[in-house]
Amino acid sequence: MSKRTIIPFGPQHPVLPEPIQLRLVMEEERVVEALPAVGYIHRGLEKLVEKKDYNQCVFLAERVCGICSFLHSVTYCQGLEEIMSVTIPDRARFLRLIWGEVHRVHSHLLWLGLLADSFGFENVFMHAWRCREMVLDLLERTAGHRVMLGVSCVGGVRRDISDEGLADILRTVDALQKEFDEFVPVVLNDYSIKQRTVGVGKLTKEQAAELGAVGPVARASGIARDFRETGYAAYGEVGFKIVTETAGDCYARMKVRCGEMYECLNMVRRAVAAMPAGAINVPVKGNPTGEVVARLEQPRGEVIYYLKGNGAKNLERMRIRTPTFANLAPLLAMLPGCELADVPVIVLSIDPCISCTER
C-alpha cells in the first residue's frame, strides 16, 4: 500500500460557491476516501421561527436559500395551508408553478455556469450566466425582485401577473428556447466537456436508491422519481415529463438538468395558456395548530419541511431537510477512485447548496 495523504478540499476553494470541507484521503493522485466537515455557515434560521409570527416567517423561509428561494417559501406556505385547511385559488396555484419553474431554469443555468467554471470552461460559464440574466430580469419584471421574489403568502400569492406580463413571459421563454437550442447541443457534444464528465463520479441506480439520492442526481442514475408527479400546485393540470438518464456520471447529471430546462419552458407555456382567472389569495384567519410534513421538488431535489404549531401566532418548531443534505451521502460514494483533478467537477455535479443544508 502506498503512502496516504490527506488533502483538505475547502472550506475556501476557487470552485466552491459555499463553504464545505472535504478531507480527501489520497493515494498518489487517486481519492481513497472523502470525509466531510460541515458547520461553517450555520445561521440558526430554524430557531428564529420561534421569535417571528408565521406570516413573517414566509420571508424567513425564502432566505434559507439564495437560489431556490421562492420554492422554499412555497413549501412553507403549502405546509401551513395544509395545517390550517386553506384551499388556495386556482390562479395562485398556476402563478406559483410559473414562478417556480422560471426559478428552476435560473438555478440550472447558474449550476451549468458553475460546473463549466469547475473544469475551466469560462465561455460556457459566461454564456450560461448571460442567459440567466434574461431569467432574472423576467423575475424582476413579474415579481418585483430578481431572487427574493417575496410573492408567496399563506393563502395564495401576493402579486398577480397581468395579461401583458404573461405575454412578456412567453416572449422571454421563446427567446430562452432559442438560446438553449443554440448552446445546449454544443455543450453536450463538446469533446473537452465529455472528456471531463463522461464516466466521472459514477453513481449506480442501486447506490442512488440505497443512499437516498434526490432530484437530478437520482434521476441521472435511472431513478424516475420527481415529487412534481404528485400534482401539487398546478402540476396535476399542466403535466410534465420526468427527464432521466441511466449512466449515473457527471455527464448524465448535466444532461438531466439540460433536459429539465427545456421541460420547464414547456410547462411555463402550458401554464400560461391554461391560466384561470380569479382571485390570487384567500384571507387566512387564526393561528396554526397541529403538525405537518410538507414536501416539494426543488431544482436540486425534494425538500422536506416539518412544521408544528400550537395555536400561537409563532410556530413551535420548523425543521428543514434540504436536497443537498440528502445528496451528500451519494457524493461521498462518488468520490473514491476518482483523480484529484476530478473532485471539483464531481462536487459541483450534485449542485451543492451548503447555506440551505446548514440553514
Add this chain to the structure above:
Amino acid sequence: MIKRVFSNLFGSPATRLYPFTRREPFAGSRGQLKNDIAKCIFCGQCQRRCPADAIVVGKKPDKSWAFDRYRCIVCGYCVEVCPVKCLSMDPKHGD
C-alpha cells in the same frame, strides 16, 4: 453558434459600465421603501409586521417614523399592511 461567436466578437459587451451606465429600474420593482409622512397616522402596523425589525414608530405625543434601510429586506410586507397607504415601494434603489 457561429452567429453567436461573431456577435460576441464584434458586438457590444453583455455587461454595463456600472455605475456610469445604469439600467432603468423595471416598473413594479421593489427598490426601496418610501413613506409619505404627511399621510402617516403612526399606527405602528408596519413596525409590528416588519420581519427584519427595520421600522420604529414613535406614537403620541412625539409622533415619529424611523426606518433603517440597512436592516430592510425590501419584502414589501409593510406596504401591504399600511391602512392609509402612505408607504410605497420606489423602483429605484441606492439613491
